[in-house]
Amino acid sequence: MKYINSILFLLVLSICCGFYFIPGKVHKKPALALIGVNVIPMNKEQVLKDQVVVIENGKIRSITDRLKSKLGKDVQTIDASGKYLVPGFFDMHAHFFYEQGNNVNTCAEELKVMLANGLTTVRIECGDSVYLDARKKVEENVWTGPKLFVASPQFVGKWAWPGKVFAEICTTPKEAEVAVRKCKKQGYDEIKITFMVKRDVYDAIIKTAKEENIKVTGHVGPLVKLPAALQAKQQIEHMDEFIDMLLPDTSYNHGECVSDMNIWRKNAWATVPFLDENKIPALVKSVKEAGICVTPTNYFFFSSFADSIPKEEYMKRTDYGYIPSVIIKDRWEIREHYWKNPPLADKRKKYIDIRKKITYALWKAGVPLMAGSDSPEWFLVQGFSIHDELEVFTKAGVSNYGALETVTKNPATYAGVIKNKGTIEAGKDADLILLDKNPLENISNTRSINTMILGGELYDRKSLDKMLGDAKKVLSK
Numbered sequence: 001m002k003y004i005n006s007i008l009f010l011l012v013l014s015i016c017c018g019f020y021f022i023p024g025k026v027h028k029k030p031a032l033a034l035i036g037v038n039v040i041p042m043n044k045e046q047v048l049k050d051q052v053v054v055i056e057n058g059k060i061r062s063i064t065d066r067l068k069s070k071l072g073k074d075v076q077t078i079d080a081s082g083k084y085l086v087p088g089f090f091d092m093h094a095h096f097f098y099e100q101g102n103n104v105n106t107c108a109e110e111l112k113v114m115l116a117n118g119l120t121t122v123r124i125e126c127g128d129s130v131y132l133d134a135r136k137k138v139e140e141n142v143w144t145g146p147k148l149f150v151a152s153p154q155f156v157g158k159w160a161w162p163g164k165v166f167a168e169i170c171t172t173p174k175e176a177e178v179a180v181r182k183c184k185k186q187g188y189d190e191i192k193i194t195f196m197v198k199r200d201v202y203d204a205i206i207k208t209a210k211e212e213n214i215k216v217t218g219h220v221g222p223l224v225k226l227p228a229a230l231q232a233k234q235q236i237e238h239m240d241e242f243i244d245m246l247l248p249d250t251s252y253n254h255g256e257c258v259s260d261m262n263i264w265r266k267n268a269w270a271t272v273p274f275l276d277e278n279k280i281p282a283l284v285k286s287v288k289e290a291g292i293c294v295t296p297t298n299y300f301f302f303s304s305f306a307d308s309i310p311k312e313e314y315m316k317r318t319d320y321g322y323i324p325s326v327i328i329k330d331r332w333e334i335r336e337h338y339w340k341n342p343p344l345a346d347k348r349k350k351y352i353d354i355r356k357k358i359t360y361a362l363w364k365a366g367v368p369l370m371a372g373s374d375s376p377e378w379f380l381v382q383g384f385s386i387h388d389e390l391e392v393f394t395k396a397g398v399s400n401y402g403a404l405e406t407v408t409k410n411p412a413t414y415a416g417v418i419k420n421k422g423t424i425e426a427g428k429d430a431d432l433i434l435l436d437k438n439p440l441e442n443i444s445n446t447r448s449i450n451t452m453i454l455g456g457e458l459y460d461r462k463s464l465d466k467m468l469g470d471a472k473k474v475l476s477k
Helices: 002-016 107-116 129-139 173-186 199-212 226-232 260-264 277-290 298-306 311-316 318-322 325-339 345-364 384-395 400-405 409-414 443-447 461-475
Strands: 020-022 025-027 032-039 048-056 059-065 076-079 084-087 089-094 119-124 147-150 154-156 167-169 190-193 215-218 235-237 432-435 449-454 457-460
Touching: 089 409, 107 119, 107 129, 107 449, 107 461, 119 409, 129 147, 167 173, 173 199, 190 199, 199 215, 199 226, 226 277, 277 345, 298 325, 298 345, 298 384, 311 318, 318 384, 318 461, 345 384, 384 400, 384 443, 400 443, 432 443, 449 461, 457 461
Parallel strands: 032 076, 032 084, 089 119, 119 147, 154 167, 154 190, 190 215, 215 235
Antiparallel strands: 020 025, 032 048, 048 059, 084 432, 432 449, 449 457
């Protein structure tokens, strides 16, 4: 009887894990074939029409023309005729709600929201032990969601916000050196720089990070300036200090423009009329020569600080319902504080136009751009907002294919995982999105998610909707 109970237990366990157990044998799940799918492989600009994509053991086994494909009897098939297969998306600048409100850990639910919106890899741009734990739970298949890269707590010159500190406060080079080594030992993937970092402290961060073989990403503050960051080959978020480089040398305000936290300052906005578009080529040339990747996060800046979106429009957005109730009041207070006396419309328009022109020029010059949402800042929600960012890329003049590169090949290359992710090729991980519509015709079609495939596991539209519904119940409390 004891033996029979053991066998029953193993049967149940093996079925739950996707295997069939017979004493002495283990049978893996059968291979899966998507039949008749149009593949956008992202290794070059093309559409492979009417293909058969076979997935087995979490990998792409083969991609063949349907007329030439031969499948064994043990292969399960899904009719994907007329649909479009793209690599799973990256969001290279995201956060968790845990950093806000009452520091409630809803990471498991947020990961589901990310996955349901097409994200299979996400870089968390402010570290905490809670996020390292989330990364581990995803790796061990305890939680369902995208693979996580977790940057360190933000390196700052000082900290003035109440509540839990998500930062490494570094006022001296020695403090910076100790903090970098500590974060590397704790297992963070990158060092994240943000506010009020002095130049000598910055230099210590860069020097120690090179010694520890860990990348540096984040902001470029007015105490550091862009030339120093380019020389250090720091990966730059938000295009910080880019716009400042367009100011005339004789500009007032000590050359500080609307980068970083200066966007809140009225006298910083006063410099916008003096921005010289003729300086964009030299700016782009310096960025290109530095060989860095850039994450513009344009949608966040436009929707929060430059485009006055009516309250009613915000509240109608699908993602609005996923913002925790404890945070909503704070969100509106912040927005109203800024918009009760905003910069003049002509300055805001020029700000948007300049950032779009810089983005387009960087793309045309071949600077690798990466999509980052900066969610869940203000009214942005992880997953949903990456599609808004893609649309802003195309509004800036980037092609639909170029926009797709910012969420696939480019970030995979930067993160060092291009051998496994970022393009659709035999042997790579089966992290894929099946779309109902072609994103090369209209980038908004990235929202037409029919099925998500993560490590070979399929999540159809019904499963994704349930995932979203379950997450919303928890997040909206």
